Amino acid sequence: MVLGHVDGVGRLRSQRTQGNAVLLEVDAPPALMPMIVEKGSITVDGISLTVNALDETGFSLSIIPYSAGKVALLHRPAGWSFNLETDIIGKYVARLLAGDAVRGRRAAAGADWELLRRAGFVDDDG
Numbered sequence: 001m002v003l004g005h006v007d008g009v010g011r012l013r014s015q016r017t018q019g020n021a022v023l024l025e026v027d028a029p030p031a032l033m034p035m036i037v038e039k040g041s042i043t044v045d046g047i048s049l050t051v052n053a054l055d056e057t058g059f060s061l062s063i064i065p066y067s068a069g070k071v072a073l074l075h076r077p078a079g080w081s082f083n084l085e086t087d088i089i090g091k092y093v094a095r096l097l098a099g100d101a102v103r104g105r106r107a108a109a110g111a112d113w114e115l116l117r118r119a120g121f122v123d124d125d126g
Contacts, residue, residue: 001041001088008032010044012080013058020065022074027058028084035090043085047071093121 008029015024026044028036036042038054044061052062061073068074073082097113116122 003085003088004043004046005085006083007035007085008083010058010082010084012076012078012082014078015074015076018062022063022068023052024061024063024073025055025058026061026082026084032084032086033058035086035094037087037090040090041087044073044082046083047073 008031010026010028010032013025013027015022017023033054036051036054036059038051038059040051041048042051042059042061043049049061049063049067052060063071063074076082093116097116113122
C-alpha cells in the first residue's frame with residue numbers, strides 16, 4: 001500500500017535477464033531498508049512493484065514480460081536515480097516499534113520485535 005509520496009532516492013545497481021524476466025538491483029538509503037519487505041510493495045518512480053529479494057544495501061525487482069512492456073525502468077543505465085516510496089504498513093509498524101515519538105512514550109502495550117516474531121511477521125533474522 002503506497003500513497004504517492006517520495007521517501008528517498010535509490011540507484012540502479014545492475015540489470016540482467018533472468019529467465020523470461022529482467023532482474024533490477026537497486027541500492028536504497030539505509031533509513032528505508034527496515035521498511036522494505038521481501039515480497040512486499042515498493043514504488044519506484046511512481047510504479048508500484050513487488051520486492052523480489054533484499055540484500056545488505058538494497059533490493060531486487062523481477063520485471064515480468066507484461067510489466068516490461070509498460071514501464072520505462074528497463075531503459076535506464078546503471079547509476080540511474082529512482083524515487084522510492086515504501087509500503088505504508090511498514091511505516092506504521094516501524095513507528096509502533098519505536099514508540100510514540102510525539103509524546104515520548106511506547107505506543108501500544110507490549111508491541112516489540114518479539115511479539116511480531118511470535119506472530120509470524122518476522123523471522124529470526126529480524
